[in-house]
Amino acid sequence: MHFTINGATHAVEPDIRASLLDVLREHLGLTGTKKGCDHGQCGACTVLVNGRRINACLTLAVMHQDDDILTIEGLGSAEHLHPLQAAFIKHDGYQCGYCTPGQICSAVGMLDEVAKGWPSHVSADLETVTLDGAEISERMSGNLCRCSAYPNIVDAIAEVAGAERA
Numbered sequence: 001m002h003f004t005i006n007g008a009t010h011a012v013e014p015d016i017r018a019s020l021l022d023v024l025r026e027h028l029g030l031t032g033t034k035k036g037c038d039h040g041q042c043g044a045c046t047v048l049v050n051g052r053r054i055n056a057c058l059t060l061a062v063m064h065q066d067d068d069i070l071t072i073e074g075l076g077s078a079e080h081l082h083p084l085q086a087a088f089i090k091h092d093g094y095q096c097g098y099c100t101p102g103q104i105c106s107a108v109g110m111l112d113e114v115a116k117g118w119p120s121h122v123s124a125d126l127e128t129v130t131l132d133g134a135e136i137s138e139r140m141s142g143n144l145c146r147c148s149a150y151p152n153i154v155d156a157i158a159e160v161a162g163a164e165r166a
Contacts, residue, residue: 001065005030006074014061021045021056024071032072032101036144043143046102046109047071053109055142072101075108084108087156095147103143107157110139114161131163 003010005028012027021038024030024047033056036044040058047056048070076082084104087093094100114135119126122138129135136154145153157163 001062003061003065003069004067005069006071016060016062018061019057020047020049020054020059020061020064020069023061024056024069030071030073033105034098034101036099036102041144042099042102043106044099044102046106046143048105048109051109051112053106070105070108072105075104082108083160084156087159088153091152091156091159093149093152093156095145095149095152099143099145099147103140103145103153106140106143107153107160110136111157111161113139131158131161133158133163136161136163 001012001014003012010028012023014023014027021033021035024033025035033047034044035057036042038057040055043055045056046053049064049067076085084107088100088104114129114131117129119129120135120138122134123129133154136157137150140153140157
């Protein structure tokens with residue numbers, strides 16, 4: 001099977017029942033994506049598939065052979081951090097760091113959703129989405145942080161989005 005991950009093509013032969021998360025970690029050595037609950041409840045395994053955020057533990061790898069997959073390793077480098085990576089450092093939005101890759105990938109996907117005008121459950125106006133603290137918190141609710149760095153995570157995302165923290 002061939003996968004396009006972080007802009008590069010990879011050939012692997014995983015078990016047909018392997019999750020995307022297991023292929024990333026065990027077959028390709030991309031360990032930035034974390035295995036948390038393995039049930040899609042914590043968001044530690046969030047990656048971007050064709051620009052949309054998904055839980056890699058809940059999808060079979062074989063389903064994504066023709067997709068463009070982006071993991072935390074593909075967002076930035078030590079020399080050139082992605083703006084969200086830099087903001088997480090600045091606002092101490094990472095604490096233990098276990099959930100951070102999933103949080104950042106989810107935030108990238110979430111900001112794209114906002115740019116496309118997609119409303120959320122708490123959007124006051126379905127035509128014009130205003131990104132504030134409540135909107136960010138709702139949209140990031142699928143990503144858990146056991147260290148409770150939520151205020152810092154929201155601040156980091158708000159800074160990158162140019163939003164007001166409410």
